[in-house]
Amino acid sequence: MTFEEYLISKKIDLEKFAKSEPERFEEWRVLFEQMHPESFTMHKKFQINPTRRKYHL
Structure with missing residues (x-):
């Protein structure tokens, strides 16, 4: 999985x-390139949702 796909x-x-x-x-x-996608998600867990709200696809 690429960062863009993620x-x-x-x-x-x-x-x-x-x-x-x-x-x-x-x-x-x-x-992201250094980690597994699930590890990245856990690492950035509390930053992903605010980022999603700001830059909703």
Whole structure:
């Protein structure tokens, strides 16, 4: 699973997120590439929902 596919599965708009918060987007992308998707979800559990609300797909 790619980071882009992961964001789609979490209903987060990739383009809006990358454009509005490029540093955080890049941090998440790099971290995602180093972890299993489920581990990433657990690691960012409390940040995913607010991000989804801001950049709803």
